[in-house]
Amino acid sequence: xxxxxxxPLLSIRDLEVSFTTDHGTTTxxxxxxxxxxxxxxxxxxxxxGSGKSTTAAxxxxxxxxxGRITGGSVxxxxxxxxxxxxxxxARMRGKDIGMVPQDPMSNLNPVMRVGAQIVExxxxxxxxxxEEARRRAVELLEEAGLPDARRRAQQxxxxxxxxxxxxxxxxxxxxxxxxxxxxxxxxxxxxxxxxRTILDxxxxxxxxxxxxxxxxxxxxxxxxxxxxxxxVMYRGEVVEAGPAExxxxxxxxxxxxxxxxxxxxxxxxxxxxxxxxGAGVAYGxxxxxxxxxxxxxxxxxxxxxxxxxxxxxxxVFRLRGKGLLSRSTEITAVDGVSFAIPRGxxxxxxxxxGSGKSTxxxxxxxxxxxxxxxxxxxxxxTATRARDRAAEVAFRRKVQPIFQDPYxxxxxxxxxxxxxxxxxxxxxxxxxAQRRSRVLELMEAVALPVALLRRYPxxxxxxxxxxxxxxxxxxxxxxxxxxxEAVSALDVIVQSxxxxxxxxxxxxxxxxxxxxxxxxxVVRQIADQVCVMEKGRIVEQGTVDDVFDxxxxxxxxxxxxxIPGRRLDLGPRAA
Amino acid sequence: MARLVLQRLALLIxxxxxxxxxxxxxxxxxxxxxxxxxxGERATPEAVERINRLYGFDRPLLEQYVxxxxxxxxxxFGVSTRTARPVLDEFxxxxxxxxxxxxxxxxxxxxxxxxxxYVAARYQGRFLDHTTVVVSxxxxxxxxxxxxxLLKWLFAVQAGWFPSAxxxxxxxxxxxxxxxxxxxxxxTREWDASWDALTHLVLPALALGxxxxxxxxxxxxASVIEVQNADYVRTARAKGLSASRLRRRVVLRNAMLxxxxxxxxxxxxxxxxxxxxxxxxxxxxxxxxxxxxxxNLDYAVLQxxxxxIAVVYALVNLAVDVSYGLIDPRxxxx
Numbered sequence: 001x002x003x004x005x006x007x008p009l010l011s012i013r014d015l016e017v018s019f020t021t022d023h024g025t026t027t028x029x030x031x032x033x034x035x036x037x038x039x040x041x042x043x044x045x046x047x048x049g050s051g052k053s054t055t056a057a058x059x060x061x062x063x064x065x066x067g068r069i070t071g072g073s074v075x076x077x078x079x080x081x082x083x084x085x086x087x088x089x090a091r092m093r094g095k096d097i098g099m100v101p102q103d104p105m106s107n108l109n110p111v112m113r114v115g116a117q118i119v120e121x122x123x124x125x126x127x128x129x130x131e132e133a134r135r136r137a138v139e140l141l142e143e144a145g146l147p148d149a150r151r152r153a154q155q156x157x158x159x160x161x162x163x164x165x166x167x168x169x170x171x172x173x174x175x176x177x178x179x180x181x182x183x184x185x186x187x188x189x190x191x192x193x194x195x196r197t198i199l200d201x202x203x204x205x206x207x208x209x210x211x212x213x214x215x216x217x218x219x220x221x222x223x224x225x226x227x228x229x230x231x232v233m234y235r236g237e238v239v240e241a242g243p244a245e246x247x248x249x250x251x252x253x254x255x256x257x258x259x260x261x262x263x264x265x266x267x268x269x270x271x272x273x274x275x276x277x278g279a280g281v282a283y284g285x286x287x288x289x290x291x292x293x294x295x296x297x298x299x300x301x302x303x304x305x306x307x308x309x310x311x312x313x314x315x316v317f318r319l320r321g322k323g324l325l326s327r328s329t330e331i332t333a334v335d336g337v338s339f340a341i342p343r344g345x346x347x348x349x350x351x352x353x354g355s356g357k358s359t360x361x362x363x364x365x366x367x368x369x370x371x372x373x374x375x376x377x378x379x380x381x382t383a384t385r386a387r388d389r390a391a392e393v394a395f396r397r398k399v400q401p402i403f404q405d406p407y408x409x410x411x412x413x414x415x416x417x418x419x420x421x422x423x424x425x426x427x428x429x430x431x432x433a434q435r436r437s438r439v440l441e442l443m444e445a446v447a448l449p450v451a452l453l454r455r456y457p458x459x460x461x462x463x464x465x466x467x468x469x470x471x472x473x474x475x476x477x478x479x480x481x482x483x484x485e486a487v488s489a490l491d492v493i494v495q496s497x498x499x500x501x502x503x504x505x506x507x508x509x510x511x512x513x514x515x516x517x518x519x520x521x522v523v524r525q526i527a528d529q530v531c532v533m534e535k536g537r538i539v540e541q542g543t544v545d546d547v548f549d550x551x552x553x554x555x556x557x558x559x560x561x562x563i564p565g566r567r568l569d570l571g572p573r574a575a
Numbered sequence: 576m577a578r579l580v581l582q583r584l585a586l587l588i589x590x591x592x593x594x595x596x597x598x599x600x601x602x603x604x605x606x607x608x609x610x611x612x613x614x615g616e617r618a619t620p621e622a623v624e625r626i627n628r629l630y631g632f633d634r635p636l637l638e639q640y641v642x643x644x645x646x647x648x649x650x651x652f653g654v655s656t657r658t659a660r661p662v663l664d665e666f667x668x669x670x671x672x673x674x675x676x677x678x679x680x681x682x683x684x685x686x687x688x689x690x691x692x693y694v695a696a697r698y699q700g701r702f703l704d705h706t707t708v709v710v711s712x713x714x715x716x717x718x719x720x721x722x723x724x725l726l727k728w729l730f731a732v733q734a735g736w737f738p739s740a741x742x743x744x745x746x747x748x749x750x751x752x753x754x755x756x757x758x759x760x761x762x763t764r765e766w767d768a769s770w771d772a773l774t775h776l777v778l779p780a781l782a783l784g785x786x787x788x789x790x791x792x793x794x795x796x797a798s799v800i801e802v803q804n805a806d807y808v809r810t811a812r813a814k815g816l817s818a819s820r821l822r823r824r825v826v827l828r829n830a831m832l833x834x835x836x837x838x839x840x841x842x843x844x845x846x847x848x849x850x851x852x853x854x855x856x857x858x859x860x861x862x863x864x865x866x867x868x869x870x871n872l873d874y875a876v877l878q879x880x881x882x883x884i885a886v887v888y889a890l891v892n893l894a895v896d897v898s899y900g901l902i903d904p905r906x907x908x909x
Contacts, residue, residue, distance in 0.1 A: 060813055062809055062812060062813060090815075091815075092815075093812065093813055093814070093815040094813065094814040094815020094816070095815055098813070098814070099810065099813035099814070101806060101809070101810050101813070103806060106805065106806040106807060107806045107807050107809075107810040108807055108810070109807045109811065109824075109825055109829070110807070110829065110903070110904070110905060111828055111829055111832075111902060111903055111904060112824065112825075112828075117811075120816060120820060120824065121814040121815060121816065124815055124816050124817045124820055125814075125815045156904040156905070158904070158905045169810070172810075172814055173813075173814070175814070176814075176815065
């Protein structure tokens with residue numbers, strides 16, 4: 001960055017964007033203003049619904065059909081994009097302003113070869129044609145770090161992994177050498193290690209080409225690590241903007257402070273009790289009436305036999321062969337995994353996608369039959385449960401799941417009351433009146449207003465839905481709760497609230513958790529024990545402190561290194 | 576792909592066997608019998624018995640079935656009790672007519688249905704869209720025979736624009752080397768005969784194609800709307816694709832995936848619809864012959880024709896599934 005004050009490349013002034021729906025008009029962006037200088041990387045940070053992606057879409061003129069710029073201006077190189085109607089920005093897209101979208105899985109045309117999708121961008125923007133365009137497309141893919149680019153250009157998107165697709169999208173976004181690249185959550189759908197190499201590549205490329213980058217992200221750590229300046233958005237407004245370091249060291253706005261406090265990092269410690277923590281947790285007094293024996297730390301319980309014992313668990317999947325005569329191939333998704341969960345504690349399984357961690361969770365939940373090995377819960381093994389219906393019912397009461405996606409794991413046709421009551425009803429617990437009072441109790445425990453009981457899941461936010469899922473999971477007073485990426489889909493502040501809720505319920509109800517996550521920073525906050533999985537095997541296990549502070553395996557170190565914002569001093573809490 | 580084709584062809588064998596049993600039992604469950612239908616007022620018990628013995632209808636059911644199946648395997652589809660000609664000859668003589676009719680009907684359904692659905696999707700929620708939705712709803716709900724009568728009355732009887740029945744005008748002298756009348760006229764350079772045959776096809780094809788047209792239009796509309804909102808379309812716009820390329824290469828091609836399956840399924844609808852349409856327009860194809868066979872309880876014709884139609888239907892759908900791989904690369908790996 002040169003110190004000379006250059007004219008901004010992109011200048012957003014008092015931008016206002018509204019959406020017209022059946023329920024009237026909602027304003028998604030209210031009076032947002034910020035600049036991007038030539039060659040500079042600016043990150044826009046905020047939670048979902050903050051208006052950060054809408055701002056990006058407004059710059060590109062790609063708002064949804066019901067969206068409109070209702071005020072302010074978007075100046076690119078001094079020309080107002082908003083005023084020129086559709087035609088002006090349409091000519092600049094691709095050529096002057098490139099985009100790297102969020103989800104690599106859905107952003108490539110599934111019926112077209114990857115190379116051809118770059119060629120068409122080159123041709124339509126008048127950069128190159130025919131043979132030259134094809135040659136250039138291969139070069140661009142190579143430049144984006146795609147190995148074996150010549151052959152890969154001839155393949156279709158479904159033959160690519162997520163990371164490879166994102167590289168193709170980067171190649172596409174930069175294909176016509178735009179002066180501004182808008183990267184909307186370019187790596188949130190990828191594993192941390194892949195995320196890191198891709199961001200490194202993007203950074204090196206844009207630096208080399210002198211491309212300005214507008215980086216949209218929910219991850220403050222990532223923003224601070226990659227951008228020179230950070231813009232924080234909240235509910236459609238820019239609440240704070242400034243140089244990345246300064247913003248982290250000395251946040252001015254209350255929301256930025258909360259965001260910083262909630263951001264999990266490796267510097268965070270295990271959440272001990274809900275009441276000992278501060279930020280964003282405003283339900284301490286709403287909890288279940290504490291009973292004396294539950295308030296005790298589970299010190300005694302630790303010496304008791306573990307709640308879960310997993311012995312040499314293996315799962316082999318059979319894949320159908322491709323050709324006419326080829327045999328089916330076998331994939332060992334989980335390979336000889338053993339661990340135990342001491343009562344009243346949390347054991348986390350971390351790993352990248354495809355490491356087998358969710359397969360383990362499904363086998364512990366008895367939703368998937370192991371190829372070999374056993375899972376015993378409370379001393380009762382898989383084989384006994386298969387024979388004995390009563391043992392299976394008892395098992396189902398004892399073990400409850402919480403899944404990742406709160407949008408699809410609740411029945412959309414059930415009211416919240418019905419959802420929370422469902423397990424009680426299914427197991428024939430109590431009379432209707434007793435169940436009703438139990439549901440009310442549970443709603444209080446997860447800090448949800450009773451008024452929500454008559455609503456449907458579609459009317460709730462993601463965080464509220466996850467609280468409903470937790471209430472449903474603890475309704476039967478289970479002993480083990482299996483959380484499969486239970487907080488991964490949530491914004492950081494909500495995520496932090498849910499983690500505190502889980503920690504608090506554990507303390508009060510003596511729950512044990514099996515916590516599946518790809519996010520090591522989250523694991524550090526919630527888990528006591530951790531197992532690191534790679535390619536179906538546990539490569540390292542131990543206490544969280546041991547594994548995180550003194551990783552023994554190269555793979556564990558790579559995972560830890562890849563966490564964005566790891567080397568940064570994240571706000572007052574880490575200090 | 577070869578594996579898919581072989582698998583599906585192998586699957587066809589048990590399907591046809593099952594169908595043959597059902598067909599065999601179904602025709603015999605119809606009230607009356609071929610002998611009484613054939614003899615009419617002259618049906619004395621002796622005459623009926625004689626006919627039944629002649630065609631083997633007096634044998635036990637199982638024996639009749641096995642005999643029929645054995646003949647089928649040798650390519651012998653039996654003899655029509657009505658015309659006393661081999662079923663295969665009757666079928667081959669009329670099949671070209673039905674192919675001409677269903678082909679034109681399908682052409683109309685696809686040629687009008689896809690553009691209609693596409694335009695409706697592009698102007699989603701506006702007048703043109705609402706009109707299309709209503710028209711296609713009417714298309715699906717109006718019975719084929721009613722529409723056939725309506726078209727005939729309006730355009731043949733009242734307006735006199737099209738002939739009302741048959742495949743060729745009575746005074747038209749034409750040679751028919753292939754049996755496809757429109758094609759024959761072109762081959763023999765009898766242009767007027769070709770045109771005459773075509774005008775005979777228009778009304779029945781319109782009636783027959785109405786339901787498939789409506790279905791195809793609706794599927795196209797829904798599919799285009801879905802694809803228009805897909806992430807990759809947004810990304811394609813972001814990389815600066817021209818509007819025409821966006822529509823042709825990105826939206827239309829992806830939207831055609833579910834439509835192509837639908838088109839295959841319509842062939843069954845067309846073949847069964849031909850029975851009604853051909854009857855209304857006195858069009859001498861397999862449909863009207865099949866309708867007559869029902870009235871005459873012509874067992875061999877019913878069994879043979881329906882089996883043929885089933886094979887055609889299965890093969891067309893197999894062809895559609897194979898062609899699916901051409902449009903969608905994800906299917907090729909399977």
